Amino acid sequence: MKDMTTSASITHMTLTLPEELRTREPLEIGGVVCDPPVILAPMAAVTNPPFRLICREMGAGMVVTEMVSARSLVNEPVKQRWRLDIREDEHPVCVQLFGGDPDEMARAAALVEDVGADMVDINMGCPMKKVVQSGYGAALLKDPGKVERMVKAMTDAVDIPVTVKMRAGWEDTNACDVARAVENGGGAAVTIHGRTRQDMFEGLPDLDIIATLKETVAIPVIGNGDVRDVQSAREMLMKTSCDAVMVARGCMGYPWIFRELAAAFSGRPIPGEPDIEERRRVMFLHLDLYMETYGLRKTMLEIRKHLLWYFKGTPGERELKRRFSSFVDVSSVRGAIEAAIEACLCTDEVVTFPRGLKKHPNRRQAEKKCA
Ligand SMILES: Cc1cc2nc3c(=O)[nH]c(=O)nc-3n(C[C@H](O)[C@H](O)[C@H](O)COP(=O)(O)O)c2cc1C
Structure with a gap:
């Protein structure tokens, strides 16, 4: 059998975190323990129950749902209830809401609390035109006064912690003003993606603004x-003194990043990248969880993108695409996974499995939606 060990996995095994990061008290957010301080980011059309369960199994200290519209929840609580599908095994779990009206957000937060979520988060980072034109997502960054009113309305309405996930600013950086507003409103934590709305996903994240924000609140x-990876987590933690790291693209098709980061925080040796049996196990598990959650029709459509991410850039990607039209039941998908694995094992090419995605999966589409 072909040796799939990559030089990357060797590097990862030798890296770890400084002792002061490994031995500090577990992070608590409004009484909810997040251990290790490594969080699965909210990702629309990605962080649904199957993927959240896998990331928790891998060692994520907390998981966040896809963003959910507060208005839809409030207006159609029964019809939209499926969006708040939380499993026993995934706690602590945070539900992310998006919206622009403090009262509506407060009522939606109460529904989130009712279904047993541990935390509720407000989306202040989504850059999409449709969202910001309605005054939601990153548009809220333009109005710290409204941020404070919204957080206050929500903290008054629920007992679970209310948090905010934001970008560094709209065009210019005003993260500290917004974070102060979150704190004044009673918010329990703030997540900052170190890019402005204008930056989208381009350039490097601004770690200085995260460090300044940490000194501010x-x-x-x-x-x-x-x-x-462990190295970039270490850089984020050391340069900013932040209390936890949140991972989005780095775990798409590579949930094993959480077992690496969990090991780094506990001082255990960092596991190498998964072997082929482990990859097969997780892909089969992902498929089974999808079937259990959504049934045949939706699974056959949606599992494709997840499987592609697991094989991105390998000969398995081509093989999978070739077989998409044959996806009719669990055994046909399992067969395609086996064929894709076989394509990776039987090639003369050097096969390097992806460590997450580098770009937004629908970058062009997303950019168009933001222009
Ligand atoms: C496919 C995708 C969907 C996303 N959906 C959301 C979302 O629903 N809510 C949110 O706050 N951020 C969302 N984000 C942004 C991420 O949570 C994260 O802030 C961003 O990708 C930067 O982190 P990364 O460099 O680890 O990817 C999304 C990102 C991606 C790639």
């Missing part, structure tokens, strides 16, 4: 942006 600060 007393509530926990979660650093987000380009964390994709």
Whole structure:
């Protein structure tokens, strides 16, 4: 059998975190323990229950749902209930809401609390035109006064912690004003993606602004942006003194990043990249969880993108695409996974499995939606 060990996995095994980071008290956000301080980011059309369960199994200290519209929840609580599908095994779990009206957000937060979520988060980072034109997502960054009113309305309405995930600013950086507003409103933590709305996903995240924000507020600060291995997590933690890191693209098709980061925080040796049996196990598990959650029709459509991410850039990617039209039931998908694995094992090419995605999966589409 072909040796799939990559030089990357060897590097990762030798890196760890400084002792002061490994031995500090577990992070608590409004009484909810997040251990290790490594969080699965909210990602629309990605962080649904199957993927969240896998990331928790891998060692994520907390998981966040896809963003959910507060208005839809409030207006159609029964019809939209499926969006708040939370499993026993995934706690602590945070539900992210988006919206622009403090009262509506407060009512939606109460529904989130009712379904047993541990935390509720407000989306202040989504750059999409449709969202910001309605005054939601990153548009809220333009009005710290409204941010404070919204957080206050929500903290008054629920007992679970209310948090905010934001970008560094709209065009210019005003993260500290917004974070102060979050703190004044009673928010329990703030996550900052170190890019402005204008930056989208381009350039490097601004770690200085995360560091400044950490000095500005007393509530926990979660650093987000380009964390994709122990080294980048270490850089984020050391340069910003943030209390936790949040991972998005780095875990798409590579949930094993969480077992690496969990090991780094506990002082255990960092596991190498997964072997082929482990990859097969997780892909089969992902498929089974999808079937259990969504049934046949939706699974056959949606599992494709997840499987492609697991094989991105390998000969398995081509093989999978070739077989998409044959996806009719679990055994046909399992067969395609086996064929894709076989394509990786039987090639003369050097096969390097991806460590997450580097770009937004629908970058062009996303950019168009933001222009
Ligand atoms: C496919 C995708 C969907 C996303 N959906 C959301 C979302 O629903 N809510 C949110 O706050 N951020 C969302 N984001 C932004 C991420 O949570 C994160 O802030 C951003 O990708 C930077 O982190 P990274 O460098 O680890 O990817 C999304 C990102 C991606 C790639």
